Amino acid sequence: MSEIYDLIIIGSGPAGLAAAIYAERAKLSALVIEKEYISGGQVVNTYEVDNYPGVPGIGGFELGMKFREHADGLGAKFLIAEVQSIQNIEEKVKTVCTDNGNFETKAIILATGAKHRDLGVPGEKDFAGQGVSYCATCDGAFFKGRTVVVVGGGDVAVEDALFLARGCEKVYLVHRRDSLRAARRLQEALFAAENVEVIWNTIVTEICGDDHVEAVWTEDVKTGERKALTVDGVFVAVGMLPNSSLLKGLVEIDEQGYVAAGENCETNVTGVLAAGDVRTKSLRQIVTAAADGANAVNSVQNLLVF
Numbered sequence: 001m002s003e004i005y006d007l008i009i010i011g012s013g014p015a016g017l018a019a020a021i022y023a024e025r026a027k028l029s030a031l032v033i034e035k036e037y038i039s040g041g042q043v044v045n046t047y048e049v050d051n052y053p054g055v056p057g058i059g060g061f062e063l064g065m066k067f068r069e070h071a072d073g074l075g076a077k078f079l080i081a082e083v084q085s086i087q088n089i090e091e092k093v094k095t096v097c098t099d100n101g102n103f104e105t106k107a108i109i110l111a112t113g114a115k116h117r118d119l120g121v122p123g124e125k126d127f128a129g130q131g132v133s134y135c136a137t138c139d140g141a142f143f144k145g146r147t148v149v150v151v152g153g154g155d156v157a158v159e160d161a162l163f164l165a166r167g168c169e170k171v172y173l174v175h176r177r178d179s180l181r182a183a184r185r186l187q188e189a190l191f192a193a194e195n196v197e198v199i200w201n202t203i204v205t206e207i208c209g210d211d212h213v214e215a216v217w218t219e220d221v222k223t224g225e226r227k228a229l230t231v232d233g234v235f236v237a238v239g240m241l242p243n244s245s246l247l248k249g250l251v252e253i254d255e256q257g258y259v260a261a262g263e264n265c266e267t268n269v270t271g272v273l274a275a276g277d278v279r280t281k282s283l284r285q286i287v288t289a290a291a292d293g294a295n296a297v298n299s300v301q302n303l304l305v306f
Contacts, residue, residue, distance in 0.1 A: 005029050007300050008096050008105040010083050011243075013041020014286045015276025016111035017067040018293025024074035026301055031105070032071070033098060035082040039071075040064020041113050042277075043286055047137040047163045051183075052286050060137070063286070089250050089269055107271045107300045110247060110259060111293065114240035114277040114284075119151060123207030124236075131213025131233045136160035143233045145169050149216055151204050152237035158182035158190050160237050171196045172229060176203050176221055207234055242278045254280055265296035273299055 009019045012034040023030035038044060046060030055063065071078075081100035086108065088094050096103045116134040118124060124132055133139040136150070136159075144167040150160050153175035159182075161173045173190070178200050180187050190196055199218065205226070206217040213234055219226050242257045251267040251274070252260040258281075259274035261267050267274055275292035277284045 003029070003104070004093055005031050005103065005105040006304060007031075007107045007109065007297070008033060008103060009109045009111055010096070011041070011111035011113055011276070011278075012036075012039035012068070012078065013111060013113045013276055014043060014064075014067060014289040015113075015293045015296075016041075016109070017071050018290040019109050019111060019275060019297050020071040020076040020078075020293075021067075021074060022294050022297035023300075024071070024076050026297060028297070028300065028304075030077065031103060032076060032078045033081050033083055033096065033103075034078060035080070037080060038064075039068040039078070041289075045135045045137050047159070049286065050185075067290075083246060086246070086250060089272060092271070094271065107303060108273070109265070109293075109296045109300070110244075110251075110267075110272065110274045110278055111276045111289075111296075112243040112246065112278045114242045116236065117239040117241050119204060119236055119238060121204060121206055123209070123213075124234075127207055127209060127213050127234070130211065131209065132207060132236065133233065134236050136163050136235050136237075139233075139235075140164050140167060143168055146232040147230065148172070148233040148235060149174055149204070149229060149231045150235045150237060151175075152239070153177060153180045153182065154237065154239070155182045155186060157237035158186040160235050161196055162186070162189055162193060164235065165193045165196050169195065172231065173198045174202050174204055174216075174218060175200060177201065204234070240277065240284075244278055263295060264299045265292055266299050271300075271303060 006028040007030040009016045009032045043060045044064040081098035085097045147170040149172040165171045202218045204216045205219045208215045261274040261279045265273040273296040275296040276289035
């Protein structure tokens, strides 16, 4: 622990990579710590990104790699490691403890992102990897010509249904409400897809099968009527959970588990900032995560000056 960094960035999704880029441009001594072997966060599992300015229709993996290449080109320093704890968090010099060593820093940007939320129904864990998936672009090819169900009503759920509809014989979209939250353009594409059927006001209550998924039980939330759908796969897209367990008791966290921080990304602890999907915000998109990375580094610069 001989070197004391100006900044340590935990996570290398869009927020972390944008922070790395801005930190290098600001000539800060910075270290990016990422537990995965590939940078990019959730975006690398997205088939197509149509809302990032300037590059419509780019593949998610390609966009993630472009972010990383930009950071690499500027000389950003990366370390593959899992952060286990943060010590001396309220001191001027903080210690980030990992399974690959401990590192001292004057400031920390938490860009740990979020993970997929489970349905929490019987059979979900039993059939994980045997028909239950949380990533359509990762596993969709295994269900070519088959019947699947997507659970959810937001952008990700509709994007997943559209992606699966390209190869599957039939796609059901089960949503607990009578309208979708997804962007209008996505909804229009969904309703135009001939092999997609939306089942409104309905939840999945159980996933069934022998050694793989064979059916799901559904329940109408208004009438209570239960039905079985014969399907080969279940794709869960019901929201995200922030990766903030590391931070509990260290910084202020809201009831949903998101780190409390405003547009300047500053938390209630001086020198600790939150950027991207782990932060409290109304819109979680790649572009807002990247903006957080830039804002967070700007706040670090102001902090180090004073």
